[in-house]
Each structure stands twice: as structure tokens, then as C-alpha cells.
Amino acid sequence: MKIKILKYVLVLGLISVFTSCENEQIDIQEQNQNQEVPKYDETSLSDAFFGRKSSSDCHFEYEGSSGPEFWADLCGEDWKDCDGSVQSPINIITDSVLEDASINNINTNYTVSGTNIFNNGHTIQFNYDAGSSASLNNIDYNLLQFHFHTGSEHTVDGIRYPMEMHLVHQDPVTKLLAVIGIFFEEGKTNKELNRFMNHLPEHEDDHYVSSKKYHIKDMLPGDMDFYTYSGSLTTPACSEIVTWYVVKETIKASHGQLERFEQIMHENFRPAQGLNGRLVRAND
Numbered sequence: 001m002k003i004k005i006l007k008y009v010l011v012l013g014l015i016s017v018f019t020s021c022e023n024e025q026i027d028i029q030e031q032n033q034n035q036e037v038p039k040y041d042e043t044s045l046s047d048a049f050f051g052r053k054s055s056s057d058c059h060f061e062y063e064g065s066s067g068p069e070f071w072a073d074l075c076g077e078d079w080k081d082c083d084g085s086v087q088s089p090i091n092i093i094t095d096s097v098l099e100d101a102s103i104n105n106i107n108t109n110y111t112v113s114g115t116n117i118f119n120n121g122h123t124i125q126f127n128y129d130a131g132s133s134a135s136l137n138n139i140d141y142n143l144l145q146f147h148f149h150t151g152s153e154h155t156v157d158g159i160r161y162p163m164e165m166h167l168v169h170q171d172p173v174t175k176l177l178a179v180i181g182i183f184f185e186e187g188k189t190n191k192e193l194n195r196f197m198n199h200l201p202e203h204e205d206d207h208y209v210s211s212k213k214y215h216i217k218d219m220l221p222g223d224m225d226f227y228t229y230s231g232s233l234t235t236p237a238c239s240e241i242v243t244w245y246v247v248k249e250t251i252k253a254s255h256g257q258l259e260r261f262e263q264i265m266h267e268n269f270r271p272a273q274g275l276n277g278r279l280v281r282a283n284d
């Protein structure tokens with residue numbers, strides 16, 4: 001009898017040990033979830049602007065029955081802009097680009113940021129610490145985040161690059177966006193990118209946070225001459241609130257680096273949208 005009671009006590013003790021372990025695990029998970037990860041993804045930015053539903057309420061993909069050609073119908077009225085006439089990305093036809101000397105160069109006022117990388121299920125996004133801005137067409141925009149698409153979303157004379165980086169800026173007053181697009185070409189290893197390669201969050205909702213600082217300027221091409229046009233977010237809700245600055249000079253990344261991004265994000269580019277009479281201009 002005594003042995004039975006002892007066993008009973010032992011089992012109860014074990015259960016309570018397991019339970020408290022489980023509680024600890026839950027605490028850690030909650031801590032992670034509670035960590036301030038500003039969303040700033042393209043969908044929640046349009047959400048803030050129009051009160052439209054973001055991708056957390058409706059679901060989109062880059063292929064199949066939730067692919068780009070169906071985005072406008074996937075979320076009731078909220079994603080109807082995806083069928084709009086001022087959409088992005090576009091194919092830039094260099095022969096039709098209007099060179100306009102009155103457009104100012106990109107004037108950046110960037111500073112360092114801690115490392116905060118987030119996998120939102122559609123892209124790998126680097127949130128950038130507050131305090132960096134760029135003057136685009138005489139408007140000061142704050143840099144919020146940058147993220148990646150494999151292959152490139154914009155094409156130039158029909159050529160698609162293996163990857164495109166989007167630096168998302170917001171006018172603090174009007175909330176309108178300016179996005180700088182940078183093309184990647186395959187070449188030598190990109191040293192700046194290399195420091196993040198082992199920390200790219202592999203699965204949806206994974207994030208990596210470190211106090212280690214880096215400077216976005218180190219990742220940009222030397223020459224920031226660009227094509228510019230009015231367009232939209234390239235993910236639902238496809239809101240037509242973006243002035244695009246697509247930089248002509250490319251940056252390099254190695255085959256392995258580009259492959260790693262594609263492995264995690266898969267193909268996440270939206271096909272070129274109709275120009276519908278829009279003019280693409282260049283700053284020189």
C-alpha cells in the first residue's frame with residue numbers, strides 16, 4: 001500500500017514538473033510573440049491608409065487559385081484596387097523613358113539600424129530603426145523597411161533580374177509611400193548581404209533580432225540614377241499610393257546568396273501591369 005502511495009506521489013510530482021516546464025515554454029513563446037515587431041509590410045501600410053483588410057485577414061499567393069490574376073477578388077471589396085489602372089510593377093521600356101533634368105537626385109539621410117528581420121510569409125523583411133530618411137522629389141520620407149522579391153518585379157526592356165530589393169519610405173504627413181527598387185545581378189558575393197545570410201528567418205512569422213548595427217547605405221549602388229513613375233503596392237491591397245524610384249545601376253550577389261533567398265521566399269514577384277498611358281521618367 002505504501003509503495004502504491006509513493007508511486008502515486010511520484011507520478012503527481014512528475015506531472016507537476018512537466019506542467020511547469022510546459023508553462024515555461026509557453027512563457028518564452030509569449031515573450032517572442034509580444035516582442036514589438038512593427039508590421040510595416042506593404043499590406044498593413046495600405047491598411048493604415050484606407051482601412052483596407054491586410055493579408056492577415058485574407059490570403060494571397062503567387063500561383064494557383066489565389067495567384068496575382070485573382071487578387072482583386074480574394075477579399076470582398078478590399079482588394080479591388082488590384083484591378084486598378086495605376087498598378088505596379090511595370091516593364092520599363094527604356095526607349096519610351098522621358099529624361100527630365102528637373103527631377104532631383106535621391107538625397108538620402110540614412111543612419112545605422114539594429115538588425116530586425118521578419119518572415120511575413122510573402123517576403124523577408126528588414127525593419128529599419130526610426131531616424132533614417134530620404135528626400136525624394138523634395139519630400140522627406142522616412143525609411144520604414146526593406147524587403148526582397150525573387151525574381152525582380154520590375155523588368156527593363158523585358159529583362160527580369162534574379163532579385164529586387166524594395167526600400168519602403170513613408171511621408172509622415174500624407175502617409176503616401178515612396179519605394180526605391182534596386183535590382184540584383186548574379187556576380188561576386190555581396191559582403192553586406194553575407195552578414196545576414198545565416199540569420200534569414202526560414203518560416204512564416206519567424207524573426208531574428210539583434211542589436212548589431214548596420215548601415216543601409218553600404219548595400220546601395222554607387223550611382224542612384226533612377227526611373228520614376230506613379231504606381232501601387234505590388235501586394236494586396238495594391239493601393240495606388242506609391243511613387244516608384246527604380247534604380248538603374250544593379251548590385252551583385254552570388255549564385256548561392258540569390259538561391260538562398262529564393263529557397264525561403266520561392267518566386268514572389270507580381271507580373272508586369274499595364275502602363276495605361278503612364279509616363280516613366282528618368283532623372284537625367
Ligand SMILES: [Zn+2]
Pocket residue numbers: 042147148149166234
Ligand atoms: Zn516589394
